[in-house]
Amino acid sequence: MLKRLVGGWLGLALMVVSSLACAEPAHYKIVTGPERGTYIQIGQDLSKWVAQPAGIDLEVVASKGSAENVQRMRFEPGVKLALVQSDVYQAYIDMANAGNADAGTAIRPLRLIMPLYDEEINVVVRADSPLKTFADIKDKSISVGLIGSGTAQSATTLYHLMFGQAIPEQNVQHLSNEDALAALIVKKVDVAIIVVGQPAKLFNDMNPELLQQIRLLKVDQAAPETARAKQTYFPATIRATSYPNWLKEDVPTLTVKAFLVTYDYGLRDTVGNLNHFADSLCANFDNLQEHGHPKWKQVKLELPTLVRGWKYYSPVEKHLRACLANKSAAINATAAQAAPKPRPTCSDQERLLLLCK
Secondary structure (H helix, E strand, O other): HHHHHHHHHHHHHHHHHHHHHOOOOOEEEEEOOOOOOOOHHHHHHHHHHHHHHOEEEEEOOOOOOOHHHHHHHHOOOOOOEEEEHHHHHHHHHHHHHHHOOHHHHOOEEEEEEEEEEEEEEEEEOOOOOOOOEEHHHHEEEEEEEEOOOOHHHHHHHHHHHHHHOOOOOHEOOOHHHHHHHHHHOOOOOOOEEEEEEEOHHHHHOOHHHHOOOEEOOOOOOHHHHHHHOOOOEEEEEEOOHOOOOOOOOEEEEEEEEEEEEOOOOOOOHHHHHHOOOOOHHHHOHHHHHHOOOHHHHHHHOOOOOOOOOOOOOHHHHHHHHHHHHHHHHHHHHHHHHHHHOOOOOOHHHHHHHOOOO
């Protein structure tokens, strides 16, 4: 039964995927993030393990981050997929609902494919800094990330939530992640806020001597600033095992969700290709978790209920829900096979003749 359920569905999906390999591939782009960030590695995994088997030549494009990705997803030819942070997506929706026509034009036609993983908020200071927790960054000079990046949105939203005000203009610098760390070390800024999924190449590729000149601030769970930040962000931990050459212990922090996003396409060929992408995503999900970036191990193949204003891309949603239903049936079949079978009831005569086992 299990083999028929799993083999039947996966066999059909893989037949479709393998047949596409012989066809002329569609040429699409996915916009991700900085070269040494996590988004670009996630995009590379999707290109190799999902798009290629689905007959799609998916070009992985670096970007400043989420806000730029929303704009490019909406307006740049060839961009069919994007990686976007949840707080950036929600900020666009909020601005659209408040009457900003440009925000509405950008966000309303966009659709979600699925949630991915949590990205940790790294609040970095110099090793000799007197600052201890997130609550200590008020009125300090801060690099919040490049304009157009998800980091910039997260950093400014986080500060506003914690302190009830915007970062003073004279205290803000919009630097790339690499430049922010360099500025931090030479004391041009007090704090660098970097949103990236662990383990990040940004930190693991750093010169060990430079790495020892910086450290991470912790979230104080008892602080009122933290309680206010949790209106949008969620508790998380940056693990010492993610950065063995840097961290001596785990660091409590906050996190933001990453989503895979597309457009509300109606053209038959595009719809068909994205449906094949969805089938391949389901069929090759184990490969992503086994061979892709470690963050894939935190991704669940599921479609949770969305908050108001957020919508899944309907054609892909149908394919993924069919996949989830088949996987659920397979799990139930496995449980049924593993369950002990009830012993047959014996009559008194069968017991006397030793016919009961």
